[in-house]
């Protein structure tokens with residue numbers, strides 16, 4: 001590993017990258033001219049990859065890592081943004097320059113079983129990029145494939161064998177040999193060891209490290225596996241729901257993580273010692289929201305254990321979280337008022353609660369939707385906010401809850417700074 005943090009131009013610079021997938025769902029949607037819903041897979045992402053380094057892109061499944069890697073290589077059309085490779089905008093390259101980029105930037109995919117053509121000998125597979133780019137004679141290409149096989153730890157005389165004759169780890173070595181065929185400078189490694197047995201993973205990672213050293217390679221390593229990231233990366237970018245929330249040198253990300261999401265990710269790794277197991281944990285709860293309709297403000301706020309209450313509200317995080325969840329239910333009109341309360345009856349006109357029974361209705365509702373007893377002060381505010389639901393007035397109820405409890409975390413999307421270890425989180429607003 002060689003970390004280049006000098007003032008040199010980065011090999012890859014990503015600015016404001018967006019990739020939305022548009023799905024025009026059903027026939028009915030089309031019939032009524034509904035706007036297609038955008039899946040905001042990558043949403044305004046900035047980062048740099050310096051020559052000779054390995055940048056890790058980490059985050060839970062579905063957060064947009066692969067889409068970032070593929071769009072950056074122009075295997076997918078971007079929705080917006082710029083990717084510069086050696087100072088040139090990748091999305092505007094044409095002719096020879098485009099070919100040169102295609103040679104210089106390669107990818108190794110996760111699944112060595114589906115990424116190799118079962119009908120092609122591994123020799124042909126490794127030579128394919130050379131053939132496409134018309135490099136060398138047939139004999140030279142075959143020689144090169146044999147040389148690469150040896151280099152990735154296989155044997156030159158296996159060149160005429162087929163993929164099914166190899167194990168998963170060996171197949172991934174073949175995939176790596178193919179990526180190396182055109183002597184690239186930059187390789188996107190997309191979960192290169194996720195499909196492999198644990199015992200084989202370290203061998204493949206060590207091979208990647210050796211090759212990096214020998215051929216001066218720069219890597220973008222995509223992985224959801226923190227131990228892989230720690231093993232091989234110089235710097236890390238942490239991704240959540242289409243955005244990068246923190247970047248920094250690997251030892252700082254693991255030793256002094258800042259973003260509550262990064263902390264929770266690290267906490268979710270099983271611990272060996274009891275000491276470590278017993279310490280305060282900020283585990284990840286709840287599902288990742290849909291990238292079709294991401295939360296306003298900070299996208300992590302719906303799962304964050306450190307949401308910032310309004311300045312004038314003194315409240316424990318657990319109680320605050322409970323109220324935030326309640327707000328969400330009210331805003332989405334996601335409570336069955338009739339089921340929630342013995343004192344409510346649904347009629348064609350809507351809900352029917354005897355006005356003298358409103359207090360009992362609110363008490364029933366609270367018991368139904370809250371898991372814990374709120375502190376008295378907040379209990380009173382919440383009761384007052386829920387009362388309009390006795391008339392089916394969702395808007396008024398939502399407004400009262402919002403007025404009392406709206407957080408900066410839902411109002412503003414925190415931006416990533418540009419220092420050595422930037423974080424996109426309102427907890428660090430003062431620091432910035």
Ligand SMILES: Nc1ncnc2c1ncn2[C@@H]1O[C@H](COP(=O)(O)OP(=O)(O)OP(=O)(O)O)[C@@H](O)[C@H]1O
Pocket residue numbers: 021023039040041059060061062063064065066067068224291
């Ligand atoms: N072709 C597509 N059409 C529609 N949505 C897509 C497409 N490709 C990816 N997505 C969506 O974009 C989001 C990001 O997907 P992506 O594969 O980039 O995430 P990831 O972090 O690499 O996850 P994984 O590790 O599971 O591959 C997901 O919600 C995914 O469903």
